[in-house]
Amino acid sequence: MRISMRNLLFTLILSLLALSFTANAQQNAGMAGHQMGNSKEKLNLKTPRVPFKYGLGMNKFRSLCSGCHGKWGDGTEQGPPLLHAFYIPTHHSDDAFYRAAREGVRAHHWTFGDMPKVEGATRKDVDKIIPFIRWLQKENGIY
Structure with missing residues (x-):
């Protein structure tokens, strides 16, 4: 089965767009909670030794x-x-x-x-x- 360069490029571009859309949706969903609600998000908090x-x-x-x-x-x-x-x-x-x-x-x-x-x-x-x-x-x- 041969895949043309054009089909491969098209598939690659669609995959990148899908990844970008998913990442943006996840980021926007996280920010929406901050802008609209007061539910506490789990922070990866560093509590270093205070100088x-x-x-x-x-x-x-x-x-x-x-x-x-x-x-x-x-x-x-x-x-x-x-x-x-x-x-x-x-x-x-x-x-x-x-x-x-x-x-x-x-x-x-x-x-x-x-x-x-x-x-x-x-x-x-x-x-x-x-x-x-x-x-x-x-x-x-x-x-």
Whole structure:
């Protein structure tokens, strides 16, 4: 049985298109849950040893933020994971984190509801929390 080069090329192109369509559908299905729901996705979370310079930020994060965002920023039933591409610096800048802590945030990516301002959080607290979050994001390959 001989297969013409034209038929082989056609079959190869169809196969590549099918693989591409499947990969895009799976990626879009994963993102849809993040944009529409608050179900917690299983993260391949790395919990590396926290360098000393981020220790105070980690402690402040744990006392002020982890109730909603999880001990390691991996989210809870009350709030989204900060270890998500939505929170990379080019999409949510450090200033956005300051405003969220100071003023709260209207829900726009998730269905957890609006984030209230963080009572008791000072500018100095957030000055320590943000570098911890950014370090944790980098350690987990978010950016």
